[in-house]
Structures are given as C-alpha cells and as structure tokens.
Amino acid sequence: MKKYSVLSLSLSVAMLATGCGGGSSAPAPAPAAGTQQLGCTDFATVEVAGLGRLTNNTWNKAAAGSFASTQCLQSRPNGAGTQYGWSWNWPANGTTVYAYPEVIVGWKPWDGGTSNHAQLPARINALQRFDWQYDLSVSTTGSYNVATSLWITRTGATPTGTNPQDIANEMMIWTAGSGFPPAGAYVGTVNIGGRDFEVWYQQNWGDISGANPNQWSYLAYRATVSTFATTLDIKAILDDAVSRGYVNPAHYVSNIELGNEVMSGSGQTWINALSVTIQ
16 A cells, blocks of 8 residues: 555643653643633534644533533644644543543544545555554543544445444554543453553443444553553554454554543643554
C-alpha cells in the first residue's frame, strides 16, 4: 500500500506535574487565561487540519441524571500556533462511563460523513505498518482513562449516513487511567513491542446507554505501566487480536480515535502531539 504519514500535530507546552511515564498529570485546574471554548453542546465537532475531528462525545450523558454536567472542546495559544483539547465535569461519585471526549481520524460508523484520512478504512490483512503516536497533558480529579479506540467493520463501507450495523469489533488500547477496569473478562497478558498489556474480551457487547440495539465484540489492551506519551504499533496489536481469533483479518479498521473515557470528577486534556503512519 502507498505510505501515508500525515495528520500530525506537534506542540511545545509547559509540562504539569508528572503522574506517570511521559506526558503529564496533575489536579484539574481552572481554565487558564486565553483558553477558548470551541463547543460545549453534546457531540459538537471541530475539524482541525493536520489533527483530526475533535468531538464532544457525551454518549452516556443520561446516566448522570439531573447532574449539571459540563464538557467542552477547547483551544489555547501555544507559541506561534494553537493547541487543542477538552475539559469535563461529571458526578464525583460516578459508577459508569458517561463520556469520551476525543479526536477522530478516519470514518466513524456512528457518525457517517466523509473520512478525514486517505487510507482509512484499511483492510487489516493488507496493512504493512500502522503506527499511532501521541503526547498528552492530562489533569483530573476523578476516574478516567487515556484510550485509543478502533471501530472495525465487516465491509469497510463509508456511507454518508451512520452504519453501526456493520461494526464487528470495538478495540481499545488503554495507556493510562484509574478507577475502573476495561469491560469484559481478563484473558491474559501479552508483550507487544517490549510493553506488557492485559487483554480483556467480551464477545457480545453493546451500547450500555440503551440508545442503540447493535452488538459487537469488545476487546481491550490495557498497558501495565501507565504513560501519556507513547508510540503504539497498532498493526502488531491487531495481529495479536487476529491470532486469538477475536478479529477477522479480512475486516477493516474504519477509524482510530484518542480520548478519555470519564467515569467521575473533573479534568482536562491537552494534545501536545499526535501523528499516524499507515502503509
């Protein structure tokens, strides 16, 4: 396949107190002077050239009941450029995931529209290389994770409308977080690229908000050592999933996303760098 190595953003920012390897973590601060809210409505989107589609994903907001939650996409000046991220405030004692503010690269079956990456969707058994690199600054007071998500579809179709019925798998890679485990059952540990991951799997999974009847299999790789800055070999992780019989190699990676699943409390994330390389 033709190499495609774009959608890259590199920003230099002052680091907060480090909470785990790479990136940074500290108690959630108040919005700093110069921070601009780009969208606080449910599922607000902002397309950023060279980065992806910022999405204010509040998919399970109803579970918060009457709590006056807030979640916003945001930006701030950074040197000669602009830095992007998001902030949130959810119940302090939450026991379910409420939201997943994120940046999306590719074509998401829940959203439809047009892919913002020339090589996504990509057939799994045709991939030669798939690297996903990021560096985040995360500040939080509650339960959350830092998670990459891939929606894997059977046909790779990209209609203008949504197409959740084509979803075969939801695959996540967690590299940081606290307060809750992945869904499904723990099935073992694997070393990929010198890093240990717990593997979690659930054959029949669905939308716990109750808004959609579709089902798919859920698969999560949770790093045993936390970091907010890393390069993930997505192809190697997919190869492991295929070898376990969890993913069909003839299916398609429709998109790749990076965000925070939020279960409780407040916080914010700033994207220092993000890039993807697909061959």
